[in-house]
Every structure is written in structure tokens, then in C-alpha cells.
Amino acid sequence: MKATTLFTLLLTVSITGYTQSTDEKDIKKIYDEALTRGESYAMLRELTTKAPARLSGSPNAAAAVEWSRHAMEQFGFDSVWLQPVMVPHWVRGNKEVAKAITKKQGAIDLTVLALGGSIGTGAQGISAQVVEVKDFEELKNLGEKGVKGKIVFFNRPMDPTLIQTFSAYGGAVNQRGAGPSEAAKYGAAAVVVRSMGSNLEDYAHTGGLRYAPNIGKIPAVAMSTRHAELLSQLLKEEKDLQFFMQTTCEILPDAPSFNVIGELRGSENPTQYIVVSGHLDSWDVGQGAHDDGSGCVQAIEVLRIFKAIGYKPKNTIRAVMYMNEENGLRGGIEYAKQAELRKEKHIAAMESDRGGFTPRGFTMSAPEEMKNKVKSWKPLLEGYGLTDFNGEGGGADIGPLAPQGVPLFGYLPDSQRYFDYHHTQEDTFDKVSKRELELGAAAMAALTFLIDSKGL
Amino acid sequence: MKATTLFTLLLTVSITGYTQSTDEKDIKKIYDEALTRGESYAMLRELTTKAPARLSGSPNAAAAVEWSRHAMEQFGFDSVWLQPVMVPHWVRGNKEVAKAITKKQGAIDLTVLALGGSIGTGAQGISAQVVEVKDFEELKNLGEKGVKGKIVFFNRPMDPTLIQTFSAYGGAVNQRGAGPSEAAKYGAAAVVVRSMGSNLEDYAHTGGLRYAPNIGKIPAVAMSTRHAELLSQLLKEEKDLQFFMQTTCEILPDAPSFNVIGELRGSENPTQYIVVSGHLDSWDVGQGAHDDGSGCVQAIEVLRIFKAIGYKPKNTIRAVMYMNEENGLRGGIEYAKQAELRKEKHIAAMESDRGGFTPRGFTMSAPEEMKNKVKSWKPLLEGYGLTDFNGEGGGADIGPLAPQGVPLFGYLPDSQRYFDYHHTQEDTFDKVSKRELELGAAAMAALTFLIDSKGL
Numbered sequence: 001m002k003a004t005t006l007f008t009l010l011l012t013v014s015i016t017g018y019t020q021s022t023d024e025k026d027i028k029k030i031y032d033e034a035l036t037r038g039e040s041y042a043m044l045r046e047l048t049t050k051a052p053a054r055l056s057g058s059p060n061a062a063a064a065v066e067w068s069r070h071a072m073e074q075f076g077f078d079s080v081w082l083q084p085v086m087v088p089h090w091v092r093g094n095k096e097v098a099k100a101i102t103k104k105q106g107a108i109d110l111t112v113l114a115l116g117g118s119i120g121t122g123a124q125g126i127s128a129q130v131v132e133v134k135d136f137e138e139l140k141n142l143g144e145k146g147v148k149g150k151i152v153f154f155n156r157p158m159d160p161t162l163i164q165t166f167s168a169y170g171g172a173v174n175q176r177g178a179g180p181s182e183a184a185k186y187g188a189a190a191v192v193v194r195s196m197g198s199n200l201e202d203y204a205h206t207g208g209l210r211y212a213p214n215i216g217k218i219p220a221v222a223m224s225t226r227h228a229e230l231l232s233q234l235l236k237e238e239k240d241l242q243f244f245m246q247t248t249c250e251i252l253p254d255a256p257s258f259n260v261i262g263e264l265r266g267s268e269n270p271t272q273y274i275v276v277s278g279h280l281d282s283w284d285v286g287q288g289a290h291d292d293g294s295g296c297v298q299a300i301e302v303l304r305i306f307k308a309i310g311y312k313p314k315n316t317i318r319a320v321m322y323m324n325e326e327n328g329l330r331g332g333i334e335y336a337k338q339a340e341l342r343k344e345k346h347i348a349a350m351e352s353d354r355g356g357f358t359p360r361g362f363t364m365s366a367p368e369e370m371k372n373k374v375k376s377w378k379p380l381l382e383g384y385g386l387t388d389f390n391g392e393g394g395g396a397d398i399g400p401l402a403p404q405g406v407p408l409f410g411y412l413p414d415s416q417r418y419f420d421y422h423h424t425q426e427d428t429f430d431k432v433s434k435r436e437l438e439l440g441a442a443a444m445a446a447l448t449f450l451i452d453s454k455g456l
Numbered sequence: 457m458k459a460t461t462l463f464t465l466l467l468t469v470s471i472t473g474y475t476q477s478t479d480e481k482d483i484k485k486i487y488d489e490a491l492t493r494g495e496s497y498a499m500l501r502e503l504t505t506k507a508p509a510r511l512s513g514s515p516n517a518a519a520a521v522e523w524s525r526h527a528m529e530q531f532g533f534d535s536v537w538l539q540p541v542m543v544p545h546w547v548r549g550n551k552e553v554a555k556a557i558t559k560k561q562g563a564i565d566l567t568v569l570a571l572g573g574s575i576g577t578g579a580q581g582i583s584a585q586v587v588e589v590k591d592f593e594e595l596k597n598l599g600e601k602g603v604k605g606k607i608v609f610f611n612r613p614m615d616p617t618l619i620q621t622f623s624a625y626g627g628a629v630n631q632r633g634a635g636p637s638e639a640a641k642y643g644a645a646a647v648v649v650r651s652m653g654s655n656l657e658d659y660a661h662t663g664g665l666r667y668a669p670n671i672g673k674i675p676a677v678a679m680s681t682r683h684a685e686l687l688s689q690l691l692k693e694e695k696d697l698q699f700f701m702q703t704t705c706e707i708l709p710d711a712p713s714f715n716v717i718g719e720l721r722g723s724e725n726p727t728q729y730i731v732v733s734g735h736l737d738s739w740d741v742g743q744g745a746h747d748d749g750s751g752c753v754q755a756i757e758v759l760r761i762f763k764a765i766g767y768k769p770k771n772t773i774r775a776v777m778y779m780n781e782e783n784g785l786r787g788g789i790e791y792a793k794q795a796e797l798r799k800e801k802h803i804a805a806m807e808s809d810r811g812g813f814t815p816r817g818f819t820m821s822a823p824e825e826m827k828n829k830v831k832s833w834k835p836l837l838e839g840y841g842l843t844d845f846n847g848e849g850g851g852a853d854i855g856p857l858a859p860q861g862v863p864l865f866g867y868l869p870d871s872q873r874y875f876d877y878h879h880t881q882e883d884t885f886d887k888v889s890k891r892e893l894e895l896g897a898a899a900m901a902a903l904t905f906l907i908d909s910k911g912l
Contacts, residue, residue, distance in 0.1 A: 035616040160491045416891045435872040
């Protein structure tokens with residue numbers, strides 16, 4: 001080996017060694033800040049207390065916008081502003097009523113929630129027979145003859161044998177999203193969907209439906225998993241039992257709202273952006289603590305941590321609180337539209353929208369070489385529980401940036417408890433673990449730091 | 457390449473491929489059983505309802521013994537029996553009282569729990585000044601002059617920057633275990649220890665102390681972390697405030713109790729044993745749900761799963777519910793003693809005693825080549841969230857088997873929430889996630905299956 005080669009080699013080793021060790025120290029600084037002086041948990045307590053149930057268009061959603069702006073201003077970010085966006089405005093109305101009218105046991109109350117975006121039955125309600133199906137194939141086989149004038153009851157559970165609960169959700173949620181219009185095709189009077197929950201529970205999970213164009217709208221509700229089991233049992237005993245449901249939900253005209261954006265200006269490339277984000281809206285039950293208050297406060301916390309440890313990002317880092325993920329995605333679409341209009345170069349966008357649970361890794365939607373670059377950082381991240389970088393995907397709200405070629409990253413926490421709370425009255429602050437939430441914020445800050453400082 | 461070599465290669469690939477695929481299928485069967493027809497969650501509900509607060513020597517501990525025997529008999533294990541063991545018998549007495557008597561604000565009630573094994577103050581209580589220290593070094597520097605007649609207040613928090621909470625616990629728990637005798641050396645009247653909790657909480661964490669031989673015993677309590685902060689603040693304002701504490705706990709004579717053992721007889725080597733285990737006793741507050749009801753029902757569930765899926769183990773698989781992990785380890789010691797007396801060859805012993813949380817991996821205390829063998833199975837386990845096989849250790853109750861050369865394995869769930877509940881009133885059934893518990897049971901069954909079928 002020639003002396004110069006040796007020298008070059010030693011220099012390389014030395015530089016690499018030095019860089020590695022600096023990165024390690026910087027990442028430890030990020031975690032120490034999050035875990036000892038972290039603000040994410042206090043922020044989440046405030047957000048869920050002052051603005052629980054932040055459905056788009058509601059007064060609470062407006063309160064959440066104000067809270068986010070105020071929080072980011074208080075932390076002294078370089079700029080904080082509101083990006084206007086018109087959002088759907090659906091209101092639930094009175095507490096829903098559902099009853100199975102049986103010959104043997106009389107009327108049995110069943111726990112339901114209207115699906116977001118559903119039309120209501122009106123005060124008079126709907127009474128009809130129920131036909132239970134597992135999927136659209138079964139529905140099709142029944143056809144108009146078996147369905148017309150009846151209430152279709154979609155009762156396919158989330159598959160418990162799938163280890164990732166999001167896969168189980170993915171395998172069941174078409175019943176909720178597309179079920180109402182599929183049933184309407186055959187003349188159904190209304191739809192009852194088994195809640196998208198991992199377990200047997202006493203409360204229902206709401207969530208959005210999507211009416212297909214050119215098919216009449218019919219009312220739809222989600223039923224608690226326990227009552228879905230009960231209804232199924234009752235139908236076995238009494239096939240022609242009458243079902244009564246009453247919902248007074250309404251679709252109002254679109255309402256004005258906002259995405260809330262805060263930024264730390266880049267020291268080298270102020271017009272290049274990295275987005276860290278969550279969505280500010282939630283369903284109108286519970287407090288939207290895991291979905292997605294957690295993601296919002298984690299996004300703010302990333303910027304706060306950078307300021308607190310004195311990290312000057314090369315690129316501009318934006319915390320974006322999107323409005324209207326749950327029933328329209330208007331905020332995500334508007335943000336991407338404005339980014340394109342203003343020719344803002346986005347280096348990366350990251351979202352946390354899988355709950356404030358203990359870290360597992362990140363999902364990625366990016367070219368292979370960028371994915372490999374991120375995977376090369378695994379030795380820096382594995383000690384913090386971040387071991388899974390295999391999944392595809394970013395997040396719903398950042399998805400609209402994909403056509404602009406922006407690489408997308410999704411924070412991936414453990415999924416086991418998410419569908420215990422998702423879209424229910426149980427999604428409350430007390431279900432969030434302080435350390436788990438903080439570790440998530442630190443994980444997002446660590447990956448943002450690596451992307452910003454080393455490039456993709 | 458010669459034809460025979462090619463043939464051998466193809467055969468090897470084919471056999472390896474086949475084995476791999478069979479193992480994969482068997483492990484999936486285990487998980488499917490645990491997640492669709494699992495009994496661990498229902499068992500835990502029963503155990504924590506019928507026998508909460510199962511401190512050694514208590515009626516509830518006896519009820520837990522009966523419950524475990526009955527549960528394993530109901531599942532039709534090949535044999536179920538009780539192994540007698542004498543255990544310490546400590547009782548808490550009346551609800552503890554602690555007050556800071558301040559000049560400014562008068563008496564302030566503080567939340568404490570007597571430490572397990574502590575002597576009581578008696579009904580008259582103890583009043584004295586308080587001296588706060590962070591560690592034994594600080595205590596030593598104060599010496600008899602600074603400590604005599606006073607109450608020593610150990611107030612070093614668990615280090616929040618340590619990612620594994622068990623490391624943080626390990627770095628703080630000597631204050632509880634050895635603190636009382638260390639303080640007694642310098643003539644302290646009593647000891648108050650900051651609770652071993654990850655966060656600021658309103659409830660105290662109890663736990664065992666160990667009085668050193670030949671040093672006088674003094675009463676000791678654990679204080680809620682929030683009140684430890686408060687007391688520290690009060691002491692800053694008023695250094696000589698009086699502290700009053702009253703505990704009526706007592707050490708009674710040793711009491712008879714049992715380890716509970718169930719087994720599935722090995723089809724090839726019936727006199728070779730694999731132990732899967734948890735400990736049946738808990739502290740006398742809360743329900744002992746995570747610590748360690750979870751481990752017990754997971755151990756039973758391993759055997760139940762094998763029976764349900766028709767897996768005939770080569771070796772005898774024993775589910776062992778140890779008695780008295782919390783304040784004596786008598787059950788673990790007795791089991792190892794009997795194993796040695798009866799010359800029972802133990803191939804492996806596994807314990808679950810880190811809570812019923814989402815899986816991360818296994819710790820191991822075993823020769824390097826055995827560890828490597830287990831690590832070679834990672835491709836079969838990683839899809840189930842089992843990625844961490846780096847930690848050293850087995851479990852407290854199986855530790856006494858180590859001198860007999862038994863390789864030890866500890867189920868390693870995520871640690872972030874464990875010290876929110878550990879040894880407190882909050883360690884209740886509702887804090888356990890059904891899926892997380894089931895995944896833990898399946899993880900233990902999968903590793904037991906691999907050890908049994910492939911050897912170590």
C-alpha cells in the first residue's frame with residue numbers, strides 16, 4: 001500500500017468516525033431534550049382539553065387552529081401563519097338511536113355512531129329488515145331481490161391474525177368507505193357497518209364514508225363490535241327481525257378553516273423545505289388524542305427541540321398542522337397546491353398519523369437510493385427502538401406532494417393499541433403515554449436532523 | 457459442477473427450504489391460535505379479579521395458587537401439581553400517614569406506601585427533621601453528624617434519558633433496596649425514598665427493601681414522585697421542617713405456600729424439561745396485572761396453544777408459576793433445589809416478568825453458541841416484532857437454575873410504560889392490551905417451539 005493511499009484511507013476513516021460520533025451526540029442531544037424538558041405531553045394535554053373533538057368546520061377545530069398558532073408563536077419560531085382552506089362541514093346532530101325489535105326479547109338498544117358524511121334518517125327514523133353480509137361479493141349475489149328496502153349489515157371483522165393492525169384495518173375498511181353506496185346500488189334503505197376495532201368493545205368507531213357519484217345517498221352508521229356480534233346472533237335466531245335507526249346528522253355548506261404552519265428558517269437554503277406534520281382535525285367524539293393530536297404536538301416539538309439545542313437547520317423546517325384529513329383531505333391538497341404555485345422546493349415531507357405509541361421505525365415513499373441512504377442511518381437509530389424501515393408509505397396529508405416528486409416519510413409507532421381508540425370516545429389524553437409520545441417526537445426530530453444535515 | 461454435487465446442493469436447498477417453510481407455518485399456527493382463540497386475556501381478567509394483590513402469605517396469594525391449579529387442570533395438561541415452599545409474610549397494616557409540618561403552610565399530607573419488609577413506626581409514628589440526599593456518597597459525606605436522629609430522604613429520580621426504563625430503574629433502585637440500612641448506619645430514624653416511577657405521579661410505588669445484617673432496622677416508605685418533588689421544594693424553603701410518618705406494617709412468621717406447576721409430557725425425552733414461567737405473587741396494592749399476572753397467564757397459554765394446535769413437544773414443557781418473587785425469591789430457589797435433588801435435566805428456562813406489553817425480543821443468559829443459534833431463528837420471528845436479541849438476562853425466578861448450567865431466556869416486551877404501573881395501585885387489568893398480551897404469549901410459545909423442536 002502506498003503511503004498516500006494509506007493516508008487517504010486513514011483520513012477517510014477518521015472523518016467518517018468523527019462524523020458518526022458527532023451525529024450520535026447530536027441525536028442523543030435531541031432525545032435528552034425530548035425526554036427531560038419535552039413539551040409534547042403538556043401541549044397534547046392543552047390541545048385535547050381546549051379543543052377536543054375537532055371535526056372540520058366546528059368551533060373546536062377553530063379553537064385548535066388558534067391554539068396551534070399561539071403555541072408555535074410562544075416557542076418563538078421564525079414565522080407562524082395560517083393557510084386558508086375551505087372544508088366540508090358535517091354535523092352529527094342528536095345522539096343516534098338503533099334498536100333490534102325482536103319477538104322474543106322485545107326492543108334491544110344497540111350502540112351506533114353515524115358515519116361521517118352520512119345523510120341522516122331524519123327524526124322519523126328508518127325501520128326495515130336486516131340482511132347481513134361479509135363483503136361486496138356476498139352483497140352482489142343477493143342482488144336487488146335480497147337487498148331492496150332492507151338495511152345492509154356489513155359484519156366482516158378486522159382480521160386478528162394480521163400482526164400489523166393497519167393491514168387488518170385496510171382489509172376491512174372498504175365496508176365503511178364504499179359500503180353505503182355499494183348497498184344503495186341494490187336499493188338498500190340504509191347501512192350498518194361493524195366498527196373498525198381490533199377487539200370486542202362497547203363503543204362504536206365512526207369514520208368517513210364516500211358516496212359514489214350518481215348513486216342515491218342512504219344513511220349509514222357504525223355499530224360497536226360487541227353489538228355487531230349480538231345483532232348477528234339475533235339474526236340467526238330471528239331472520240326477519242325489524243331494525244330501527246334514527247340519525248339527524250347533516251351536511252352543511254363548506255366552511256372556512258386553515259392549515260397552521262410554523263417554520264425555522266434554513267441557514268443555507270432558506271427556500272428549500274422539510275415538512276414535519278400531523279393533522280389538526282379529528283372526529284367529533286373523544287379528544288383526538290392519538291388521532292392526531294399526537295402527530296401535531298410531535299411536529300411542533302421537532303422545531304422546538306431544534307431551537308432548544310441550538311441546531312440551525314440548513315433548510316427551512318416547517319411544522320404543518322393540516323386541516324381536514326378525516327373527511328376530505330382539503331388541507332393536504334391545498335398545501336400541495338400552494339407549494340406548486342409558489343414553486344417551493346420540498347426536500348422531504350414527514351407525517352405522524354399512526355398514534356403516539358412506542359417507536360418502531362419509519363415508512364418511506366421515495367426512490368430506492370434515498371431509501372437506502374436512510375437505511376444506512378439505522379445504526380444511529382436502532383438503539384432508540386427504530387428498527388423497521390421496510391414499509392411503504394408516508395401519510396394521507398403529505399400524499400398530495402408526491403406528484404411533485406417529494407420523498408415522503410411516515411413515523412411508524414407500534415400499532416397494537418391504535419384501533420382500540422381510533423375514531424372513538426376512548427381516544428382521550430389519558431390513553432397516551434408520556435414517554436412513548438416523547439420518543440416519537442425525538443424520532444421525528446432525529447430523522448429530520450439527518451435528512452437536513454446529510455441530505456437524501 | 458458435478459451432477460452429484462448439484463444434486464446434493466438442490467437436496468440441501470430443498471430440505472432447508474422445506475424446514476424453513478414448516479417452521480414458518482407452525483409459528484403462524486401458534487400466532488393464529490393466540491390471536492383468534494387465545495385464553496390469556498380471559499385468564500388474566502379472572503386472576504386479577506379473583507386474586508388481586510397477591511402478596512406472599514396472604515389469602516389472595518392462596519387464592520391465586522388455587523386459581524392457577526384449576527385453570528391448568530381445566531385445560532387438561534398432563535399433570536398439574538403444587539410444590540410447597542415457605543414464604544416471608546409481611547403485612548402492611550393501616551393506611552400509611554406522612555406529613556410535612558411547615559411553618560408557612562401548616563401540615564401537608566404526602567402520599568407514601570411502606571416498603572415491603574419494612575418494620576413499622578408503630579401507632580405513635582416518628583417525627584423528625586428531614587435530610588435530602590441523592591446517593592450514598594452524599595449520605596456518607598453528611599455522616600453521623602448530619603444524619604443521626606433524622607429522616608433520610610433519598611430523592612434521585614430514574615434517569616429519563618435512558619431509553620430502556622429497566623436501565624433507569626437499575627440506576628435508582630439501590631435507594632429503595634439498600635437505602636434504609638445505609639441510612640441506619642449513620643443513626644437515621646427512618647427513610648423516605650422517591651418512588652421508582654418514570655414520571656410524575658400522584659401514587660407511590662412500593663417494593664422490597666433488604667435490611668443488611670448487623671445494622672438496626674428502621675422504618676422506610678416510598679413517596680409518590682410528585683410529592684417527592686414537593687417535599688424537596690418545601691425543604692428548600694424551610695430546611696428544618698418537621699416530618700411525621702406513621703406505618704403499622706409487620707413482619708409475621710413465615711407462611712406455607714406453593715409454586716404451581718403444569719406440564720405437557722415430552723414425546724421423545726419426557727425427563728428433559730423446558731420451563732416457561734412467571735411469578736404468581738404480586739405486591740399488595742393494585743392487581744398485579746402487568747407484574748406479573750401477565751407472565752403467569754402467558755406461561756399457561758404456551759402449553760394451551762401447543763395442545764390446541766396439536767403440537768406434541770419432544771421434551772416435557774412445564775408452565776411454572778413461582779411464588780414469592782417480590783420479597784424473597786423463595787419459590788425460584790425451591791424449584792431449582794428440587795430440580796437438582798431430582799436430577800431433572802432442564803434444557804432451557806424462560807420467564808416473562810417485564811409486563812404484558814408489545815413484543816421487542818428476548819434476553820438470553822446462555823453460552824455464545826446457543827445465543828447464536830437463537831439469533832439464527834430471527835428471520836422466523838422478526839415479522840412478529842421480535843427484533844431485539846441483544847440483551848443479557850433471564851428472569852429473577854429462573855436465575856437459581858443458572859448454577860445447574862440451564863440456559864435462561866427472558867421475554868422482552870417494550871419497556872416504556874412498565875414503570876408507570878410497577879408496584880402501584882395502577883397495576884390493574886385495564887392497563888393490559890389484549891393484543892399485546894396475546895402477542896407476548898405467542899412469542900414465548902414460538903421460541904419454546906423452536907428450542908423444543910430444533911434444540912439449542
